Amino acid sequence: MSGILTIVGLGSGDADQLTVGIFRRLQQASRLYVRTKDHPALDSVTAEFITFDDVYETKESFPEVYAEIADRLLNIAAEAQDSEEIIYAVPGHPMVAERTVQILREQGEARGITVQVLGGESFLDETFTRLGFDPIEGFQLLDAAQLNAQLLQPQMHTVIGQVYDTFTASDVKLSLMELYPDDYQVQVCHYLGVKGKEVITSVPVYELDHVQDYGNLSLIYVPRTDDEMIRNRTFARLHEIVETLRSPGGCPWDREQTHQSLRQNFIEETYEVLETIDDDDPEHMQEELGDVLLQIMLHAQIEEETGTFNVYDVIEGLNRKLIFRHPHVFGDKHAGDAQAALQNWDAMKAEEKRLKGIDTASVSVLDGVPSDLPALLSAYKIQKKAAKVGFNWEDVEGALGKLDEELAELKEAIREGHDPLDQQLELGDLLFCAVNIARFIKTDPEQALALVNRKFKQRFQYIEQSLQAQGTAIDQASLEEMDRLWDEAKGKNL
Numbered sequence: 001m002s003g004i005l006t007i008v009g010l011g012s013g014d015a016d017q018l019t020v021g022i023f024r025r026l027q028q029a030s031r032l033y034v035r036t037k038d039h040p041a042l043d044s045v046t047a048e049f050i051t052f053d054d055v056y057e058t059k060e061s062f063p064e065v066y067a068e069i070a071d072r073l074l075n076i077a078a079e080a081q082d083s084e085e086i087i088y089a090v091p092g093h094p095m096v097a098e099r100t101v102q103i104l105r106e107q108g109e110a111r112g113i114t115v116q117v118l119g120g121e122s123f124l125d126e127t128f129t130r131l132g133f134d135p136i137e138g139f140q141l142l143d144a145a146q147l148n149a150q151l152l153q154p155q156m157h158t159v160i161g162q163v164y165d166t167f168t169a170s171d172v173k174l175s176l177m178e179l180y181p182d183d184y185q186v187q188v189c190h191y192l193g194v195k196g197k198e199v200i201t202s203v204p205v206y207e208l209d210h211v212q213d214y215g216n217l218s219l220i221y222v223p224r225t226d227d228e229m230i231r232n233r234t235f236a237r238l239h240e241i242v243e244t245l246r247s248p249g250g251c252p253w254d255r256e257q258t259h260q261s262l263r264q265n266f267i268e269e270t271y272e273v274l275e276t277i278d279d280d281d282p283e284h285m286q287e288e289l290g291d292v293l294l295q296i297m298l299h300a301q302i303e304e305e306t307g308t309f310n311v312y313d314v315i316e317g318l319n320r321k322l323i324f325r326h327p328h329v330f331g332d333k334h335a336g337d338a339q340a341a342l343q344n345w346d347a348m349k350a351e352e353k354r355l356k357g358i359d360t361a362s363v364s365v366l367d368g369v370p371s372d373l374p375a376l377l378s379a380y381k382i383q384k385k386a387a388k389v390g391f392n393w394e395d396v397e398g399a400l401g402k403l404d405e406e407l408a409e410l411k412e413a414i415r416e417g418h419d420p421l422d423q424q425l426e427l428g429d430l431l432f433c434a435v436n437i438a439r440f441i442k443t444d445p446e447q448a449l450a451l452v453n454r455k456f457k458q459r460f461q462y463i464e465q466s467l468q469a470q471g472t473a474i475d476q477a478s479l480e481e482m483d484r485l486w487d488e489a490k491g492k493n494l
Helices: 020-028 040-044 053-058 060-081 098-108 124-130 168-176 204-209 235-246 251-256 259-278 281-307 312-322 337-354 375-388 396-415 420-440 445-468 478-493
Strands: 004-011 032-034 084-089 114-117 141-142 159-160 185-190 201-202 217-223
Touching: 004 020, 004 060, 004 098, 020 084, 032 396, 053 060, 060 084, 060 098, 084 098, 098 114, 124 159, 124 185, 124 217, 168 217, 185 204, 185 445, 201 204, 217 396, 251 445, 259 445, 281 312, 312 337, 375 420, 375 445, 396 420, 420 445, 445 478
Parallel strands: 004 084, 004 114, 032 084, 141 159
Antiparallel strands: 159 217, 185 201, 185 217
């Protein structure tokens, strides 16, 4: 047997806005509990009540506070006499931004306790009235404790509740500044609708944590905007722009593009990103990554127009793959180092194939290496896959010995005048063996060759510049002079 737990709302602050029924219930309650005594409506309640303010002082996080309050109330109700009413009063409306109520409803039934929820004016009613906006225009209510930039939609009126203190306001500020300009005007509201206590202050985002007197009845209002500078920081705007470019009234060039016509662009844009990585140039990297993202958006938009998939399907598939292939992060497996993480990845990748009905026993170990990869990178990936099943030298010495063997065969093919195809294959064997050595010394062969290309380019340009300073054209200089300048550049660590 247990009591009945009745949850009522104290409204937005003014006791005059309580319904007659709820006010009478509060006045006549024999066992009244309130989440916090910091609410103006309680000034008019003559019945004795017990608060849970002490819980806020003993717990380190709001989730812990809410869980503790709910647990205490359920225990109180469980020990009460049969059908005895326990009243729990919360600020605002019980079903708006009140996590303790959700926990009580979820756990009450499981524990055989009747939990009933009565109304109460929500703080949202006063918000719409006092701030003067119509939620039908687009509105979102967000919890300050769980706010992040991904939740923000600038074209909607945004109300951020649960702004209990300056620290929470500071977190809100940082999230807003990821999307909005630092000086974007927002409104901080305390005690909306409460006569003599209401405060509405307009401040730029960067000053949110300078405002005083945050508490249980505080919120932050972010007005909606169609400002292009702000919308341009959202993924939805990017999707909208690409869709417009491809539309009948859009750009003629974009409308003509196909997967095949964009193929070379994708390759070139990717290599431009790699160049910024090699140059350690974050500013240009940002721009070039944007160009690669545009290629992804265009390919996805082409398929969206045929109804096959859209970019959000791409994102969903990627998210599912990342979660599935990281069971040591999102599941119950463990990975103590990068190697263990890669093993989990490979195992889950094989499981994906099994779930798709692919017979992994009939699949080649070398499958999955794209045919259009640069040859050095392709060789590197092929060798890594073969090595995983044991087709590998025991150590780098074996690979070095093979390199000597392949070099001797190439020399022989050249000196004895073998046909060009034979010489080409011998050169390929040498390069393939060099890639194997790169794998043993844990070096990306593409990157190694790129570094040497860069070094050669810098030294050769030094030769050009030095000859130009002497008034000599490079095609008029002797090899000996160029060799001397090469060594000079080398001595300068170019």
